Amino acid sequence: MLQTLVTTLRQIFQAEIAILHVDVDSGPPFEAVSPRGTDPRIWADLLEAAPTSAPRTTGTRVVEVHSDRAATPGIEHMVVVPVQAETRGTLCLGYGKKAPSSTDDLVMFDLLGDYLALVLRPTIAQSPSSEVPNGSSTDDLVSQAAHDLRTPLTPISMLLQTLERKAAIGTVDLESIGRARRQVQRLTDMVADLIDLARLREGRLVLEPVVVDLREAFARAARTFRERERRRTVELVLGDEPLWIIADTDRTEHAITSLLDHVARLSQGDAPVRANLERRTADVSLAIHSERTVSKASPALELSTSSTATLHHTPPLGLGVRLADALFTHLGGTLRIAGSRDGSVRVEGTFPLAPPPSGERSAS
Numbered sequence: 001m002l003q004t005l006v007t008t009l010r011q012i013f014q015a016e017i018a019i020l021h022v023d024v025d026s027g028p029p030f031e032a033v034s035p036r037g038t039d040p041r042i043w044a045d046l047l048e049a050a051p052t053s054a055p056r057t058t059g060t061r062v063v064e065v066h067s068d069r070a071a072t073p074g075i076e077h078m079v080v081v082p083v084q085a086e087t088r089g090t091l092c093l094g095y096g097k098k099a100p101s102s103t104d105d106l107v108m109f110d111l112l113g114d115y116l117a118l119v120l121r122p123t124i125a126q127s128p129s130s131e132v133p134n135g136s137s138t139d140d141l142v143s144q145a146a147h148d149l150r151t152p153l154t155p156i157s158m159l160l161q162t163l164e165r166k167a168a169i170g171t172v173d174l175e176s177i178g179r180a181r182r183q184v185q186r187l188t189d190m191v192a193d194l195i196d197l198a199r200l201r202e203g204r205l206v207l208e209p210v211v212v213d214l215r216e217a218f219a220r221a222a223r224t225f226r227e228r229e230r231r232r233t234v235e236l237v238l239g240d241e242p243l244w245i246i247a248d249t250d251r252t253e254h255a256i257t258s259l260l261d262h263v264a265r266l267s268q269g270d271a272p273v274r275a276n277l278e279r280r281t282a283d284v285s286l287a288i289h290s291e292r293t294v295s296k297a298s299p300a301l302e303l304s305t306s307s308t309a310t311l312h313h314t315p316p317l318g319l320g321v322r323l324a325d326a327l328f329t330h331l332g333g334t335l336r337i338a339g340s341r342d343g344s345v346r347v348e349g350t351f352p353l354a355p356p357p358s359g360e361r362s363a364s
Contacts, residue, residue: 006091009112010034012153013100015093016075022089022120030089030120060109062101065094081113083120091116100160108156108184115191148318152186159183182228193258193319196251200326207248209331211357214243214284218275221256225264225273232264233272243277243284245351247331255327258320259347262337263288266345279353283333288347 010018018034063078077099083089091113093099100109159180166173199205215238222234264273267290276287317325321337328335328349335349 006032007034009091010093012157013079013093014157015079016096017092017094019092019094020083020089020116021092022083059113060106062099062106079109081109081116083113083116089117089120102164105160108160111184111187111191112153115187115194148190152183152190156180156183156187190319193323197319197323197326200323200330207251207330209246209248211244211354212247212249212252214245214247214277214286214351215239217247217249217253218256218277218286221253221260222275224253224257225260229261229264231270234260235272235274237274237276239277239279241279242356243279243351244354244356245284245331245333246354247351248327251327252331255320255324258318258324259288259337262318262321263290263345263347266339267291280350283350283352286347286349286351289345 006018006020010016015034020030020032022030059082061080063080065075065078074096075094076097077095079093079095079099079101081091081093083091100106159176162176163173163180166176196205218236218238222236225234226232260273260275267273269291271291273288273290278285317337325335325337328351331351333349333351335347337345337347339345
């Protein structure tokens with residue numbers, strides 16, 4: 001699956017080749033090469049000796065490669081991205097002509113290197129003494145990283161190219177700048193989700209549990225979602241009485257926003273996303289869903305089902321949804337995410353009710 005990740009990165013950044021090499025203290029290095037690439041070790045001495053054509057204000061550097069010495073014909077520049085995943089590593093992207101070299105480009109590559117380091121760190125920690133790493137968990141993590149990276153990085157790359165062309169003729173495109181900024185924020189959120197998820201699994205995430213009204217958390221999360229997805233509406237059915245739970249306010253709101261985004265992304269179309277909260281004896285139940293718009297001319301999508309299941313095929317879960325699942329479980333709640341027969345997705349969960357804070361009236 002490292003091969004899939006590296007090939008995806010090459011396609012996103014429109015490079016001729018992509019090479020990933022990460023040293024491991026107690027085992028063989030992690031290496032992967034995109035099609036047309038060569039053995040990563042062939043590039044090692046070359047990259048060390050080659051001159052740098054971009055100012056070293058960032059960790060990423062652009063290296064000039066003489067064609068008569070290149071390990072792969074036609075490569076003239078290499079963008080060298082440091083990947084500090086416990087040990088030293090490098091992602092190299094090779095270009096035949098002009099390579100991304102502006103400060104904004106290199107800052108984006110630095111962020112990419114930090115993200116890859118976070119993705120690979122658990123993998124490296126698992127592999128060391130054994131020659132065969134934990135295949136299933138490693139493949140799942142790396143595959144998810146490759147999938148998630150493509151979402152914000154592809155439009156970022158396209159927007160930067162558009163801005164560069166317009167800047168060359170003296171045009172300032174404020175709308176594209178705003179869109180690029182929002183995509184960079186998505187990438188930043190993705191890195192933050194990965195950090196929190198890793199820390200939560202290791203028991204190192206510092207939470208600030210307080211008594212909060214789950215209705216207010218949903219309302220604030222819905223506002224955040226509307227700011228990101230302005231073409232989608234959110235319909236909330238939250239009830240009239242406070243629904244007190246014990247949770248970390250900011251992270252719970254972020255988790256709810258991630259769930260709303262997940263449902264909206266898989267349902268597509270412009271149907272509203274609906275969220276319902278209902279008080280039960282000892283807990284509060286939640287449900288988030290949206291109808292999937294299907295063309296009458298399109299054939300019905302058949303999902304694999306069991307004879308007893310009411311919900312069906314589980315769609316791939318992004319980092320934000322994985323964090324939401326882990327956070328809900330940590331706080332005593334439950335979360336179930338699955339596809340419905342029509343291809344849409346439905347989120348169901350529970351949170352244990354807490355006594356109201358001092359001075360607040362209990363719900364009858």
